[in-house]
Amino acid sequence: MAFTVVDGWTVPGFTHERDLGGGGSGRVVLAVDDQTRTKVAIKYLDGAPRADEAFLARFRAAARSLSQLEDPNVVDFYDFVEAPDGAAIVMERIDGVGLRRVLAVQGPTGPLAALSMLGGTLLGLAAAHACDVVHGALRPSNVLIDGHGNARLADFATAPAGTEAQSGPAYAAPELWDGAPAGVSTDLYAATAIFFECLTGRPPFAGRNMAKLHREAPIPAEEVPGPLRTLITQGLAKDPDERPKSAADFLGAVEDAAVSAYGPSWEAQGRGRLTELSAQAAAQPEPKPKPARSSGRNAIIAAAPSAGGSRGRWIALAAAGLVVVAAAGGAALLSGGGDAQPPDPTPAQNSSPQPSLPHGGVDPAPLIARIDQVTARAAGARFTFSRKGCCGTATGRGSFGLAADGPSSFSMTLSGSGATRKAAQAVLVRDVVYLRAGKRWRHSPANGRGYPALAEQIRQGGSVANLTALLRSATTLRKSGAVYQGEAPLATLAQAPAAGPLYAEIARTTGTDKVSFAVRLDRGDLPVKLWIRAQDATRKRTQVLTTSYSAWGRTPPVKAPR
Numbered sequence: 001m002a003f004t005v006v007d008g009w010t011v012p013g014f015t016h017e018r019d020l021g022g023g024g025s026g027r028v029v030l031a032v033d034d035q036t037r038t039k040v041a042i043k044y045l046d047g048a049p050r051a052d053e054a055f056l057a058r059f060r061a062a063a064r065s066l067s068q069l070e071d072p073n074v075v076d077f078y079d080f081v082e083a084p085d086g087a088a089i090v091m092e093r094i095d096g097v098g099l100r101r102v103l104a105v106q107g108p109t110g111p112l113a114a115l116s117m118l119g120g121t122l123l124g125l126a127a128a129h130a131c132d133v134v135h136g137a138l139r140p141s142n143v144l145i146d147g148h149g150n151a152r153l154a155d156f157a158t159a160p161a162g163t164e165a166q167s168g169p170a171y172a173a174p175e176l177w178d179g180a181p182a183g184v185s186t187d188l189y190a191a192t193a194i195f196f197e198c199l200t201g202r203p204p205f206a207g208r209n210m211a212k213l214h215r216e217a218p219i220p221a222e223e224v225p226g227p228l229r230t231l232i233t234q235g236l237a238k239d240p241d242e243r244p245k246s247a248a249d250f251l252g253a254v255e256d257a258a259v260s261a262y263g264p265s266w267e268a269q270g271r272g273r274l275t276e277l278s279a280q281a282a283a284q285p286e287p288k289p290k291p292a293r294s295s296g297r298n299a300i301i302a303a304a305p306s307a308g309g310s311r312g313r314w315i316a317l318a319a320a321g322l323v324v325v326a327a328a329g330g331a332a333l334l335s336g337g338g339d340a341q342p343p344d345p346t347p348a349q350n351s352s353p354q355p356s357l358p359h360g361g362v363d364p365a366p367l368i369a370r371i372d373q374v375t376a377r378a379a380g381a382r383f384t385f386s387r388k389g390c391c392g393t394a395t396g397r398g399s400f401g402l403a404a405d406g407p408s409s410f411s412m413t414l415s416g417s418g419a420t421r422k423a424a425q426a427v428l429v430r431d432v433v434y435l436r437a438g439k440r441w442r443h444s445p446a447n448g449r450g451y452p453a454l455a456e457q458i459r460q461g462g463s464v465a466n467l468t469a470l471l472r473s474a475t476t477l478r479k480s481g482a483v484y485q486g487e488a489p490l491a492t493l494a495q496a497p498a499a500g501p502l503y504a505e506i507a508r509t510t511g512t513d514k515v516s517f518a519v520r521l522d523r524g525d526l527p528v529k530l531w532i533r534a535q536d537a538t539r540k541r542t543q544v545l546t547t548s549y550s551a552w553g554r555t556p557p558v559k560a561p562r
């Protein structure tokens, strides 16, 4: 279908399929990569941002960090394309709906779905902040809910500096109205304002003078269920110093509040509810935008409703959430759908959780067996690996072959920091590392220093054996669509045959005792991505390891060079 976008310019190499919508900064279209046939979303920047040279320069710099940012709760950024006739952001296409639409069609989401949305948003923000990227203008249209109920954040760094308050007035922290730059704290304020809207159906403040309301109006915490009020007062604190210090800190408070109010399966229940709501919203025509509310509403906010009334509403919403989730779980199991997961034990369904399974209810054993089975059939794959953060960096790109009786063989271009900063080519077969020196290859033991050590570190971090070691050691493991997320203690991982030394080093350098991880599998259960994060209690020492896998079974075997 022929399609015209702003100024008629389109990003070369893509065919447009349809319009996905648009806002103040441009239009978003669904397009297909002509070479790979991958569906992408392309945001064509329009008007002010495109004409603003300072913004473009800043966004080019942010684009470098964004392209490194890989997280299950962040929409993958692929490219920033600039041409004389236009500028566009090419990104992962999310098969789902924007939270703005869910709220417009469905109204309040109920506390469990709201908590799940907030948890996913904070996970995405934590990953971005660890890469020094702030969102800057978070609002419900930038929170996309995928088909499995996961919140995925889009549109990082697209508000020209100084315009953040105007680009999302209902979600903009008081200091943004005073001209302060966007930062961690303003992102947390916006996430809380969206959480409030999920709980009540409307943003915390609405009226003519938004700056004054954000700066001075009392925080309407009494409108939300009692156990969630502290989250609202912390996240919407007028003084940024009184807000949580980081997304990870806030996530800890969310987890505590959610577990004590709704039990340990709150997240699975919330995600189930969000999946339902977004599917229903997607099936309905988009409602016309409502006229802005009058400033009179804030008088209503200021007059606190009775605690009993508020609590009654919370119980009713929570009960409604449980019924829908239980029904959805039953339907999925009956239909035997490919994505059916074991139902999480909920207080209503099962009061005695199975001690043998990690918290989260996913049994890793059959999953590991399946991964071993499908990867053994494929024999090898291409990969990219990166290790970033406080205590050393490493990147590697190439291919590996699996061996039934020993460690995988790797052929890669790799670089690290310090003495290994320059990119080098290495082949790693059993316990020997071959390094290219001009036209020749030199070999040395894999336990040496410098490049051999770097190559071994990448093998340990990027190998499938590491991925299964994480699943095997998991103390928490839950499934969310094609993504498995969990936590594993470093003491156990340090004993893993495939990757023990790497984890011993991570424990030593970060001073933490566990890692969190996420694994994304494709439809055939072949690994697509592996994320690992280790962070100390002060959150000053963080390590993020990311491996992407592709071309399973389509790579030549890795052999020792002659």
Ligand SMILES: Nc1ncnc2c1ncn2[C@@H]1O[C@H](COP(=O)(O)OP(=O)(O)OP(=O)(O)O)[C@@H](O)[C@H]1O
Pocket (backbone or CB within 6 Å): 020, 021, 022, 023, 024, 025, 026, 027, 028, 041, 075, 091, 092, 093, 094, 095, 096, 097, 098, 141, 142, 144, 154, 155
């Ligand atoms: N990566 C994506 N995948 C799928 N849909 C997307 C993606 N990014 C945006 N959309 C959809 O495209 C529509 C327009 O998005 P856009 O970011 O322009 O909205 P907005 O935030 O309201 O506008 P703006 O940021 O320009 O002020 C929204 O409905 C959104 O859900």
